[in-house]
Amino acid sequence: MNFDFSDDQKMLKEQVSKFLSDKCGYDVVRRVLESDELYAEDVWKGLVEMGLTGTAIPEEYGGLGLGALELCVVAEELGRVAAPVPFSSSVFLATEAIKLAGSEAQKQKYLPKLAAGEIIGTLAMAEGTNAPSPRTVKASLKGGKLTGTKMPVPDGEIADIAVVLVNTGGSGDKALSLAIVELNGSGISKEQLKTIDPTRGHAALKFDGAAAELMGAEGEGWDLVRRVLDGAAVWTAFEQVGGAETAMWMARDYALERYAFGRQIGSYQAIKHKLADMYVKIELARSNSYYGAMMLNDNGAELIEAAAAARISATQAYIYAAQENIQTHGGIGYTWEANTQFFYRRAKLLALSLGSQLYWRERLVTQLEARNAA
Amino acid sequence: MDFNDTPEEAAYRAEVRKWLDANAKRKASKKDTLEALSGTDALQRAKDWQRKKAEAGFACITWPKEYGGQGGTSIQSVIYSQEEANYLVPTGFYDIGLGMCIPTVLAWGTEEHKARYVGPAIRGEEIWCQLFSEPAGGSDVAGLRTRAEKDGDEWVINGQKVWTSGAHYCDYGIVVVRTDPTVPKHKGLTMFIVDMKSPGVEVRPIRQMSGEANFNEVFFTDVRVPDSDRLGQPGDGWKVALTTLMNERLAVGGGGGADWSELVDLARDAELADGPAINNGAVRERIAQWYVETQGLKYTKFRTLTALSKGQTPGPESSISKIVSAPKMQELGSFAMDLQDIGGIIRDRDISAQNATFQNQWFGGAGYRIAGGTDEILRNIVAERVLGLPQDIRVDKNVPFNEMPKGK
Known part of the structure; x- marks a missing residue:
């Protein structure tokens, strides 16, 4: 074993962990929250210098040639400090989508730049307040021209390229395809969105005949994007576990130092049980x-169930730890000055990126039904 | 990252499997169970099996060789248990004795105790029980009232113990009693080995609310125990008991019963007013939730095994197991009954879905949430030992036991 x-x-x-604890303290998260900065560029540069953006990119495309497991440990540490950087967009989503669906030319063109941190990538799926699906995605790709509005797009305002989920007119699940678009060209407008977590920027991207290329086979977009999400769910679960642990220890430390009714609040079972x-x-x-990490690394037969289970339980853990951390702090935890808010915001953001619990439960149970019938 | 054995582990597993193949029948499926066992026949078969295991060197694998163990590693012990679970063998009678009592004797007993008791226990000749809980002391075990008074070279025990598994077939027990009521409660306790066949020991089955009787209450009336059967010094009983209790959560196994896949089967068959239950969103949410919990516990165990395999001390993660599995057992049973609507009230093997397993675990879960540490006590343990939070204020800590306020 x-x-x-x-x-x-x-x-x-x-x-x-050492780099982030030196360079990405709460002061950095707060700086991004309170200023017009779209992300912590200094922290991002440091991660790029360490080669982390190329962790799982093969050496032939300029990466470190490591695997899924290495990205897991990086993700956990980024989550632990609620790092305000576009790592998930660029690495877990854009890079992996290109690795999965890109043509050789597309890989040659983009992966080395993503590995070197010369460009930032993202994945544009949603179009407003409905879950993205073959029924709701309307953005279209015709004759190399992309039209439609994608929002919210993670790091949409700072990204240089986007992998976009588009409707190419097929029927049912075959309606969708993936396209890749360079965001600095013409026919594109970007608008920063007001969201629950400004430490991770999201934008509306409006495409009006922007030049774009199909990525992967036409009609395969829904299948491809779900596979990208399965992997991203595992890495994000590590990010969530990291964040949840910080929230838990923050609550625990406060429960030791705060006194009420003549004793530490951490000696009351109502608090102890919450922390337990x-x-x-x-x-x-x-x-x-x-287990998700292992299935992802081995491309194992139970990847879908494992990714969904990781996703669901990590989401629940982070949401619970973040909200009950505030509750443990009482009034001070609800103030702007308190750092509890970083985790409350991030926990909910991560719970909704990549699809909510409703999507993942359904993906899991559909899979379990098939397995139980076999 | 993988689930593979090391070469040494694989060799040991092959050896275990070879022996089990030669001596027991392999289960046809995971749900295959030994035909219903009852009475003395079951006990005799368990004794025979334990003796065979001991002779072959597969009993009490981690215990020192000098006392009849194998001097093996924890991971070898785990491998044996994993493999044995695939065979139809009588188990259960020895969990408490070999899991909790004899480890306490090994930790606190004299050389004479170890020479006398450990070998017969390993060979299955003598079965042990644990006598701690009392009507007035469950979670607060140290509040126990059964007393022992010194009389020459003997102690005389009077009082009542409760929730004692197997007391009616056990040969020996370890019993913690109050020997000094004038000092604070934890300081006045002493542990003894007691011969369960002694005059004055009376065992009565307790009927649980489920209708079954898996436990007993044990009454002590002027039971005489030689001072030489004392474990540890007078007044050390609480420290000795902690050794036993540390082993308890390892010995109290998983809750068992139906899990998510049985619920999927049921939901396929069950018709709700708006169609098959399997298509209902609320049902699918529960299936997902219990799957995630079951998997989480399974892989938590794998993390613990990994530490054992590497010869490391496992982290505290295994402490979450019963906190999750006990309520799940009860709630899953309850929800599965909901799916059967008013028919869910029927608890009849011949009529109820899946032989009434859901109704049975709805009852059983209520008990499992209490046995071997309640949900609440287990959360206290995690909070105090893992997260380092302070103990609750103890109003009884420095008060002599006989001056302490007591309820009924």
Whole structure:
């Protein structure tokens, strides 16, 4: 039984953790929250210098040629500090979509630049307040021209390229395709959106005949994007576990230093049980995430179930830890000055990016039904 | 990252499998169980099996060789259990004795105790029970009232224990009693080995609300125990008991019963007013939730096994197991009954879905949430030992036991 990360992977985790604790404290998160900065460019540059944007990109395309497991440990540390950087958009989504669906020419063109951090990528799926699906995606690609509005697009305002989910007119699930578009060309307008978590910018991208290329076969977009989401769900689960742990320890530290009715609030069972429940949810999430990591790395037969289980339990753990962290703090936890808000915002953002619980439960149970029938 | 054995583990597993193949019948499916066992026949078969295991060197694998163990590793013990679970063998009678009592004897007993008791226990000749809980002391075990008074070279025990598994067939027990009521409660306790066949020991089955009787209450009336059967010093009983209780959560196994896949089967068959239950969103949400919890526990166990496999001390993650599995057992049973509408009230193997397993675990889950540490006590343990939060204020900590306020 070797259900753990390797010593090398743990060393990488240690390096990333050290860098982030030096360079990405709460002051950085607050700076992005309170200013017009769209992301923490200094932190991003540091991650790029460490080569992390190319972690899972093959060496032939300029990456480090490592695997899914290395990205898991990086994700956990980014989550732990609620890092305000476009790592998930560029690495978990755009890079992986291109690796999965891109032609050789598209890979040659974009992967080296993504690995080197010369460009930032994103994945544009949603078109407003409906879950993206073959029934709701209307943006179209005709004759190399992209038309329609995508929002919210993570890091849409700073991204240089976007992989876009478009409607190419097929029937049913075959209605959708993937396209790749360079966002600095003409026929594109960007508008920053007001969201619940300004530390991770989201934009509306309006395409009016912008030049775009099909990526992957026409009609395969829905299948491809769901596969990209399965992988991203696993990495994001690690990010969520990292964030949840920070929220839990923040609550625990406060419960030790805060006194009420003549004693530490952490000595009351109402608080102790709340914190124990955080721990239980986090450990369930961590264990499910490990299995997701293993399935992702091995391209295993249970990847869909494993990714969904990681996603669901990590979302629940982070949401619970973040909201009950505020509750444990009482009034001070609800102020603008308190750092509790970073995790409350981020937990909900991550819970809704990549599809809400409703999407993942359905993806999981559909899979379980098929398996139980077999 | 993988689930593979190391070469040494694989070799050991092959050895175990070879022996089990030669000595037991492999289960046809995971749900295959030994035909219903009852009475003395079941006990005798369990004893025979335990003796066979001991002779072959597969009983009490981690215990020291000098006392009859194998001096093996924790992971070898786990591998044996994993493999044995695939065979139709009588188990259960030895979990408490070998899981909790004898480890306590090994930790606290004299050389004479170890020489006398450990070997027969390993070979299955003598079965042990644990006598801690009392009507007045469950979660607060140290509040127990059964007392022992010194009389020459003997102690005389009077009082009542409760929730004792297997007391009616056990040969020996470890019993914690109050030997000094004038000091604070944790300080006045002492642990003894007691011969369950002694005069004055009376075992009565407790009927649970489910209708079954899996536990007993044990009454002690002037039961005489030689001072030489004391474990630890007088007044050390609480420390000794903690050794036992540390092993308890390892010995109290998983809740068992139906899980998400049985619920999927049921939901396929069940018709709600608006169609098959499997298509109902609320049902699908529950299936997803319980799948995620079951998988989370499974892989948490794998993390613990990984630490054992590498010869490391496992982290505290295994402490979450019963906190999750016990309420799940009860709630899943309850929800599955909802799917059967008013028919869910029927608890009849021949009529109820899946032989009334859901009704049974709805009852059983209520007990499992209490046994071996309640949901609440387990959360306290996680909060205090894992997260480092303070203990609750203890109004009884420095008060002599006989001056402490007591309820009924």
